[in-house]
Amino acid sequence: MKTCQTSNLKNTYLPRFRVTLVRENRASFPAATIRDSRTAAELLAPHFKGIDREQFVVCGLDAKHHIIGLNVVSVGSLTVSIVHPREVFKPLILMNACALLCAHNHPSGDPTPSPEDHALTSRLRQAGDLLGITLLDHIILGEYNYSFADQGWPGA
Numbered sequence: 141m142k143t144c145q146t147s148n149l150k151n152t153y154l155p156r157f158r159v160t161l162v163r164e165n166r167a168s169f170p171a172a173t174i175r176d177s178r179t180a181a182e183l184l185a186p187h188f189k190g191i192d193r194e195q196f197v198v199c200g201l202d203a204k205h206h207i208i209g210l211n212v213v214s215v216g217s218l219t220v221s222i223v224h225p226r227e228v229f230k231p232l233i234l235m236n237a238c239a240l241l242c243a244h245n246h247p248s249g250d251p252t253p254s255p256e257d258h259a260l261t262s263r264l265r266q267a268g269d270l271l272g273i274t275l276l277d278h279i280i281l282g283e284y285n286y287s288f289a290d291q292g293w294p295g296a
Contacts, residue, residue, distance in 0.1 A: 188281050194216040194244055196221045197242065201240065225267040245280070250282055261293070264278065
């Protein structure tokens with residue numbers, strides 16, 4: 141077995157990083173506990189009112205399911221918003237969330253989930269299980285609301 145000789149190696153200087161959570165402006169939320177999809181949709185709906193593009197938001201929740209923070213993960217186009225689990229969970233980890241609630245709108249008004257919505261929800265559930273941050277629901281807001289949890293997590 142060969143041993144690694146380090147005496148001839150030059151030092152490489154790498155950047156060091158510190159990760160911090162920056163509080164932006166405050167969003168107004170009633171001091172409510174998220175108990176079901178109806179409560180969640182009622183709390184989130186005002187933040188989507190009048191938006192003409194898809195927007196994906198994530199709410200971090202504490203152990204008692206009180207909202208402790210809100211992050212706009214993505215603002216897309218009329219029919220699509222690009223979302224990756226990395227961007228969803230980064231702010232949740234920094235705010236010490238125990239659970240998450242995610243939501244996005246369908247500007248068309250039809251909240252029927254697309255195949256991409258199903259795939260994303262599945263990935264978020266898996267990532268949340270791995271990180272110990274439980275996905276409580278993924279809600280799609282339109283003329284009425286669609287709750288993946290209420291529908292038994294189909295395809296997710």
